[in-house]
Amino acid sequence: MVDSVNWDWTTGEKLVSDINEWKASYNWVEEPYASPDGEKVAAIVNTDEAEFNVCENGKAWEIEAPFEKAWCLRFSPDGRLTVIASMDSAWTVVADGEPWEESYDFVWDMRFSEDGKTIAAAAQQEGEYMMVKDGVPWENSFGFITCMALSPGGENTAATVQTVPLGQAEVFKFQKGCYTAAVNGDAWDKNFVNVWNMSFSPDGSKLAAEVRLNLYDYTIVVDGQPWEQTFGCVWEPIFHPEKGTVVSPVRTAEGWTIAEDGNIIWDSRFAQVWHQKISPDGNKLAAIVATEFGRWTVAVDGKAWGVTFGDMVTDAVFSPDSSRVACIGTENQIYKIVVDGKVWNSEFDMIWKPVFSPDSKDVIVKIEKDGKRTFALNNKIWNRMCDEVWDPVFSPDGSKILCRTVEDGKYYRRIVPVSEF
Amino acid sequence: MVLPVIKVEDKIIDDGLDKGMEKLTQDRIENVIDQVMSGETGARLKAYVETCVHCGLCSDACHAYLSRDRDPKFSPAGKVKRTMSVILKKGGKVTPAFIRDASEIASTECNACKRCAMYCPFGIDPAYIMLVVRRICHLCGVTPLYIQDTAHSHAVTQNQMWVKEDEWIDTLQWQEEDAREEMPNLRIPLDKEGADFMYSVIGPEPKFLAGLIYQAAYIFNVAGLNWTMPSFPGWDNSDMAMYTGDNEIMGRNKRFHFEAAQRLKVKRIVMGECGHAFRSVYDMGNRWLSWAMPPVPMVHAIEFYYELLTTGKIKVKEKYKKSVTLHDPCNVVRGRGLHEKARYVINELCEDFREMHPNREHNYCCNAGGGVINCGPPFKNKRVANNRVKAKQCADTGAEILITPCHNCHSGMEDIVLGYKLDMHVKFISDIMYEVMEKPEIG
Numbered sequence: 001m002v003d004s005v006n007w008d009w010t011t012g013e014k015l016v017s018d019i020n021e022w023k024a025s026y027n028w029v030e031e032p033y034a035s036p037d038g039e040k041v042a043a044i045v046n047t048d049e050a051e052f053n054v055c056e057n058g059k060a061w062e063i064e065a066p067f068e069k070a071w072c073l074r075f076s077p078d079g080r081l082t083v084i085a086s087m088d089s090a091w092t093v094v095a096d097g098e099p100w101e102e103s104y105d106f107v108w109d110m111r112f113s114e115d116g117k118t119i120a121a122a123a124q125q126e127g128e129y130m131m132v133k134d135g136v137p138w139e140n141s142f143g144f145i146t147c148m149a150l151s152p153g154g155e156n157t158a159a160t161v162q163t164v165p166l167g168q169a170e171v172f173k174f175q176k177g178c179y180t181a182a183v184n185g186d187a188w189d190k191n192f193v194n195v196w197n198m199s200f201s202p203d204g205s206k207l208a209a210e211v212r213l214n215l216y217d218y219t220i221v222v223d224g225q226p227w228e229q230t231f232g233c234v235w236e237p238i239f240h241p242e243k244g245t246v247v248s249p250v251r252t253a254e255g256w257t258i259a260e261d262g263n264i265i266w267d268s269r270f271a272q273v274w275h276q277k278i279s280p281d282g283n284k285l286a287a288i289v290a291t292e293f294g295r296w297t298v299a300v301d302g303k304a305w306g307v308t309f310g311d312m313v314t315d316a317v318f319s320p321d322s323s324r325v326a327c328i329g330t331e332n333q334i335y336k337i338v339v340d341g342k343v344w345n346s347e348f349d350m351i352w353k354p355v356f357s358p359d360s361k362d363v364i365v366k367i368e369k370d371g372k373r374t375f376a377l378n379n380k381i382w383n384r385m386c387d388e389v390w391d392p393v394f395s396p397d398g399s400k401i402l403c404r405t406v407e408d409g410k411y412y413r414r415i416v417p418v419s420e421f
Numbered sequence: 422m423v424l425p426v427i428k429v430e431d432k433i434i435d436d437g438l439d440k441g442m443e444k445l446t447q448d449r450i451e452n453v454i455d456q457v458m459s460g461e462t463g464a465r466l467k468a469y470v471e472t473c474v475h476c477g478l479c480s481d482a483c484h485a486y487l488s489r490d491r492d493p494k495f496s497p498a499g500k501v502k503r504t505m506s507v508i509l510k511k512g513g514k515v516t517p518a519f520i521r522d523a524s525e526i527a528s529t530e531c532n533a534c535k536r537c538a539m540y541c542p543f544g545i546d547p548a549y550i551m552l553v554v555r556r557i558c559h560l561c562g563v564t565p566l567y568i569q570d571t572a573h574s575h576a577v578t579q580n581q582m583w584v585k586e587d588e589w590i591d592t593l594q595w596q597e598e599d600a601r602e603e604m605p606n607l608r609i610p611l612d613k614e615g616a617d618f619m620y621s622v623i624g625p626e627p628k629f630l631a632g633l634i635y636q637a638a639y640i641f642n643v644a645g646l647n648w649t650m651p652s653f654p655g656w657d658n659s660d661m662a663m664y665t666g667d668n669e670i671m672g673r674n675k676r677f678h679f680e681a682a683q684r685l686k687v688k689r690i691v692m693g694e695c696g697h698a699f700r701s702v703y704d705m706g707n708r709w710l711s712w713a714m715p716p717v718p719m720v721h722a723i724e725f726y727y728e729l730l731t732t733g734k735i736k737v738k739e740k741y742k743k744s745v746t747l748h749d750p751c752n753v754v755r756g757r758g759l760h761e762k763a764r765y766v767i768n769e770l771c772e773d774f775r776e777m778h779p780n781r782e783h784n785y786c787c788n789a790g791g792g793v794i795n796c797g798p799p800f801k802n803k804r805v806a807n808n809r810v811k812a813k814q815c816a817d818t819g820a821e822i823l824i825t826p827c828h829n830c831h832s833g834m835e836d837i838v839l840g841y842k843l844d845m846h847v848k849f850i851s852d853i854m855y856e857v858m859e860k861p862e863i864g
Contacts, residue, residue: 294713312716
């Protein structure tokens with residue numbers, strides 16, 4: 001995680017850049033992105049026919065030649081501005097204006113370690129596929145790659161890879177298993193019919209994934225070894241941060257539930273279970289569940305909240321002290337915030353993932369209402385309606401909130417005391 | 422008009438069916454049927470089977486029955502009698518050869534179009550029964566080769582055509598680049614979080630029909646909409662696993678699709694002109710996952726075009742001159758009731774619209790849908806022969822252009838037009854909208 005202690009938590013309002021002014025210099029300015037600390041705002045800009053650059057706080061990168069194409073502009077968690085760009089018909093990752101030394105026929109799925117110090121992406125070169133970490137490609141390449149992953153600390157990369165070539169409609173060969181996972185380019189020994197949604201352990205040393213053993217039997221594989229138990233379906237596994245076990249939603253004859261290392265650990269059964277989360281202290285397990293067909297909520301340790309929603313429930317998150325859970329619930333396309341099973345009375349057109357304060361007492365969300373975006377803190381809507389905002393960030397002591405906004409085309413960085421909301 | 426006779430092979434060879442049958446054991450059949458009957462079906466199947474009085478009213482609803490000289494074996498009740506009725510009568514003790522034949526019947530002689538259900542006095546839905554038969558055949562490992570391969574593609578790539586992730590993004594960027602020659606500032610915004618719309622397509626568009634993405638991008642840009650397309654799996658809304666009976670992969674596909682929209686925080690998904698995909702996102706796939714309705718609202722292209730025209734976001738410069746007729750796709754007409762909106766759109770775009778008869782919810786199926794066309798070349802002659810009635814229906818309009826706002830219909834109707842030597846061309850609505858809309862001047 002990025003340490004925000006050294007960010008400027010005292011300057012109340014700063015006009016960082018007037019994006020309107022950029023538009024006079026370029027043919028077009030694409031959607032802006034704000035840096036995690038709020039000090040920078042950037043966008044891909046078109047400088048001429050088939051010529052692109054990145055504009056950061058009103059100043060274009062100084063690059064040897066314009067990019068032929070550029071996409072996926074993102075700030076890394078540690079504030080580096082990165083983009084996937086094409087130069088001389090070859091693609092690479094460019095961070096703060098500096099491209100990786102190697103380039104490829106295509107690059108996509110850029111991702112960052114939690115501290116932002118490691119950047120990884122998928123790459124294709126002459127029809128062969130691999131992952132690239134900080135510019136260094138896997139030594140082995142494959143005919144197909146998907147479901148890429150980067151360990152939280154950035155130590156290792158992984159992906160589903162195809163190890164057996166398949167001709168057109170070779171269905172029986174397919175059913176013998178042509179896919180596995182590769183970690184840093186080294187494929188597991190055992191093949192599977194399918195491998196999906198892999199997850200690294202917190203220290204990056206272990207890898208778990210969903211697999212299909214044949215067309216009908218699903219299970220979880222950890223470092224190439226399947227659980228003994230099979231299920232009618234499974235969803236994405238996660239590692240328990242304390243115990244090192246693997247926890248996954250599984251579908252039994254009685255319904256969906258949660259299994260740990262293959263053993264069912266919830267007594268309750270649901271019409272659906274997914275997006276399980278383990279609390280920071282490792283003592284609780286929450287998941288998004290359907291208590292019955294078409295009714296959605298959150299269950300903590302197998303016990304569902306009383307409130308349910310008809311459309312969907314998303315973005316469940318534990319508080320830092322593990323005592324609380326917040327999520328988004330939608331009914332008839334109206335979005336609401338739910339914290340600990342209690343629904344805020346405000347209704348929105350869209351809500352982003354809830355953010356808890358460091359002491360777990362406050363909850364803030366980015367919201368959209370009537371075409372404008374702003375924040376809602378503890379069920380109170382901020383009085384400033386904006387064209388765009390980015391996820392709010394609490395100060396380390398929880399007393400202030402970093403608000404990154406675009407208003408009338410101008411990008412502002414504001415530090416707002418919680419008490420002023 | 423005298424239509425040519427399409428000859429159908431007496432015995433169709435299909436490795437998926439034939440080799441699947443060879444591997445099948447009696448024990449497995451009985452276990453599978455027991456699993457499906459006890460765990461996956463219930464009152465609905467029982468009520469359907471026990472209620473049918475074999476009145477035959479479903480027969481005249483079926484294009485295959487009508488096209489095959491009213492051969493009773495092609496009637497909906499006849500197809501149920503040849504498959505599920507035998508399974509039930511024999512308590513699941515059926516042979517591998519029976520499962521092979523049942524799979525061919527359920528997968529290639531029924532489109533699950535539900536026209537027959539509309540005419541049944543008891544509301545029996547033979548399509549549901551045929552899909553249960555397909556489920557049994559999937560669990561027995563006996564499915565037609567090409568659609569099984571497509572289901573495998575869905576399982577690996579989450580798209581229908583084995584399109585790799587880089588190929589997908591590259592195709593979007595290629596179409597964006599090409600379209601900029603016509604509209605210099607056009608964008609296909611990838612992964613734009615918080616956009617109003619996510620546009621999703623089916624696998625064949627990037628694979629064979631990239632021009633449709635160009636047209637859609639052009640329409641979105643001219644309309645000035647805040648839209649995006651995902652660069653990651655979930656962009657394909659189609660689902661042939663739904664039609665092989667692999668419900669688990671169907672659900673997985675739909676989860677990818679809707680979670681792409683959730684991740685991008687869009688308010689609506691607009692999908693291209695596809696019927697079966699609409700069924701999979703609006704009815705079957707979402708419901709397998711326990712979403713009673715699409716968790717993120719879905720808009721079929723017909724509804725989207727209707728909105729664009731009624732709000733004036735897209736204006737017509739000059740109406741299309743050639744005479745056109747409309748094939749109503751089953752899944753968006755009987756499944757969603759979009760027939761009047763389709764007519765509004767076509768009348769706004771075209772000067773000379775001619776109805777085929779019957780039409781709207783009574784329209785005959787294209788005989789490509791329901792996964793039938795995806796069973797591939799071995800069954801093509803049978804597919805075309807089984808829809809002579811459609812060929813006549815089209816020919817009787819005298820129209821030059823046949824509009825089919827559905828991909829499977831589109832491909833199937835091209836085979837019908839070719840097979841029966843009809844003097845007409847098949848188009849999507851977007852082909853015509855793109856041609857006749859007001860376009861901005863290039864500065």
